[in-house]
Amino acid sequence: MLPYFKKSEKYFIPREDQLAAGASYEPQHHGFKGPLHVGLAPAFTNTSASPRLHAAWESLSVPRNPDFNSGSVRGYSYPPSTLDPTLNVRYDSSRAYIHPVEHRPNLQILQGTVKRITWARQLRKQTQCQGKGILKALGIETKIDLPGVGENLLEQPHHTLVYNGNLEESTNAFYAYITAENLFGERLAAVEASSRARIPEFARASVEASGDGALNATVIEKLFTIQHDLMFKKSATIAEILTIIAVGLQFSDYWILFPFSRGSVHLSSKEDIDKPLFDPRLMLADFDVQTTVAAGRLAKRFWQSEPVAAYVGGQVLPDAVTLPDDATDAQWETWARNNAVPNAHPVGTASMMSRELGGVVDPELKVYGTANVRIVDASVMPIQTSGHLTSTIYALAERLSDIIKDTA
Secondary structure, rough: OOOHHHHHHHEEOOOOHHHHOOOOOOOOOEEEOOEEEEEEOOOOOOOOHHHHHHHHHHOOOEEEEHHHHOOOOOOOEOOOOOOOOOOEEEOHHHHHHHHOOOOOOOOOOOOOOOOOOOOOOOOOOOOOOOOHHHHOOOOOOEEEEEEOOOHHHOOEEEEEEEEEEOOOOOOOEEEEEEEEEEEEEHHHHHHHHHHHHOHHHHHHHHHHHOOOOOOHHHHHHHHHHHHHHHOOOOOOOEEEEEEEEEEOOOEEEEEEOOOOOOEEEEEEOOOOOOEEEEEEEOOHHHHHHHHHHHHHHHHHHHHOOOOHHHHEEEEEOOOOOOOOOOOOOOHHHHHHHHHOEEEOOOEEEOOEEHHOOOOOOOOOOOEEOOOOOEEOOOOOOOOOOOOOOHHHHHHHHHHHEEEEHOOO
């Protein structure tokens, strides 16, 4: 997939002052001629606090990562964004791919939301793809029975720690991608073994929470086992912590990357597709709570570490009564369950995997049971990634573009 990552990207090399401020990159992992502009924000500059922030992560055995786009995201670094640093404008798929060609005479752009798919000649049937139980309950005739549609929703539970601070400057936001070893330390082997033994329990919980018969516990066990084995590879990262210092304030946003909790999104009616039934079921699996607590404890240890402790004032969110410095696991777990919010990184509801496992699209992103209906967005990813989704989605789209051209 690397050629497709590079094909989509037009990377802007950091300025000299940005390199001096801690930015870094490895050119062999970037594209420089693609439509999507990628770079650091123009405001990325050196700050007096930056060396201390780096030292804080180093003191917690989290290493520096020279380039998150290298294929290994372990460690801390400053990630680029989808923007044009020379114009200081945000880049999205419309600006990168549509606006440059929207005036072509052979291109017609239709605005609106598709409710059904029809063909003028070969097929004269509407296509509705979803579990037949869901459609039947809404009075919709099933054309293709795909119980996996709308199921296997993976969303990451997001939490925030906020402190008062005494710095009169703002720093560049930077990210740390955390391994299981970083989170669990000497308990790693025990946590790995105990969580693997509980996979059948996690699978049953997902099936019971679904409640509509669309999920199969044996199938979910297989998916969870694959995910578990990926999570405990030595270089794999399973949590992300975003650190920011603003004037008088500092905070850490953090989330786990590979939740075992599975949610769903389905139609609420056949008339109003703008109001789906969205249930991420955050923190359904106890292991997600355990991992979230470990990530929260690590984020708190960061602010308590010697290099940055002098910058920290009082604890704002949660308050020191709710989550004191000596908080028990039970206190952490209660707070984590009650304060989890979606991270806006949903995947999995039209997964690319075998139909027998509940997949919706094949390796060419074609919907099972159709001749030429394809899906290309984050919903086709059957599990989360150990980094952000954006570049992967663009790479998938570039790959599908080649597939369509090769089969046209």
